[in-house]
Amino acid sequence: MSVINPNETNKSWQAAKREAAVQLYLSGVEGDSADLIGARVAGYPLSLNVIPVTDWIDPEELASATTAVIQVDADAPASIKRFQKLAQAVETPLIAAAYDPPLSLVRSLIKMGAHDVIPLPLNIEDLETSVAPVADQASQRHSAAAAANGKLVSVIKGSSGGGATALLSQLTIGFAQNEASFSRDVCLMDLDVQFGDIAFQMGLRPKLSLFDLLEAGARLDGALLKSVVTEHGTGLKVIAAPADMMPLEGVSNDHLLQIVDLATKQFGTVFVDLPSNWTNWSLSLVARSDLVLLVTELTVAGLNRAKRQLKLLESQDLASLDVRIIANRYDKNQARTIRPSDVREALGRDISYTISNDFPLMRAAIDRGVPISDIKRKSAIAKDLAVLDAGIAAALGLER
Helix, strand or coil, rough: CCCCCCCCCCCCCCCCCCCCCEEEEEECHHHHHHHHHCCECCCCEEEECCCCCCCCCCHHHHHCCCCEEEEEECCCHHHHHHHHHHHHHHHCCCEEEEEEHHHHHHHHHHCCCCCCEEEECCCCCHHHHHHHHHHHHHHHHHHHHHHHHHHHEEEEEEECCCHHHHHHHHHHHHHHHHHHHHCEEEEEECCCCCCCCHHHHCCCCCCCCEEEEEEEHHHHHHHHHHHCEECCCCEEEEEEEEEECCCCCCCHHHHHHHHHHHHHCCCCCEECCCCCCCCCCHHHHCCCCCEEEEECCCCCCHHHHHHHHHHHHHHCCCCCCEEEEEEEEEEEEHHCCCCCHHHHHHCCCCCCCCEEEEEEHHHHHHHHCCCHHHCCCHHHEEEEEEHHHHHHHHCCCCCC
């Protein structure tokens, strides 16, 4: 692919690559403590670290933990000092553990920042009681972070018949595969309520669709949203367009925004395929998007339609959006008739990405419902899609 000016941005977004655990730092294991090995507490696995009570613990080891249980010895001042320094150095909730701790020590540890002080030897019941409140707080923080980190990508068609839907289906299939390596989900919502057929192009036969979410009203929640999702073999979550045509104006703006907002809380990145005709709700979705992809063809007619789309966004005070122009079905011979300067003059910006024209290969991938790379890994179009994937990930600040 030719990347003329992707104008990529950097944003901070990271996801944990492994499951958070409750870290135990004990000088040994005895009695009922042996039952803790391999167990789970408050829904989290236990990770046992056997070290002397005065040995230093690297704060970085605690960064990804749900909480850490640190042994303290009332007769070893160095162990108390260790706990105090750790409490000052980390944000991870700390629980102190000691044999028959005197009340004065318990008060001191709480003042140092301990969320709780529990007796040794440990047992599951005591640990569950102590960890559960901390785990609930961690879960709430995670949910809030997930909601803040959910990314919305809107796809605008420069014109009908330009292959935007086929491109989007292939793009999101590959994007979902790459995101799965980082334990992040990707959802594709087909909001073309009249002509949407992305699920069909992917070889899916969904039993439920966007229509069921629109009809849910006050019953809409995360469980219902997930029940409507059809999962592609690559892990991509797909919410299909209604089976029957719906009038664009029949879709409630507030309700659709609620559906999309809920999707961004449930999934890492949400792509929405918008109808060719503008509505209040499609403009509202574009306005709250983290990235907008405008798919067009590098022809005089295609650039003219793309220009009109950009002008509409400007007229709605949306000129500050991060809009990337994708020239689909690109042929190198087109560069002889339409130069980069012509594109800048027509659109006021450069083409960000070009996708090679290989209709037979695209059609074969759609017919089989598989990524193009599965059919022909080293094709020009597969390379173009990989570069586009990387560009979108960079624009959204996704760690790859």
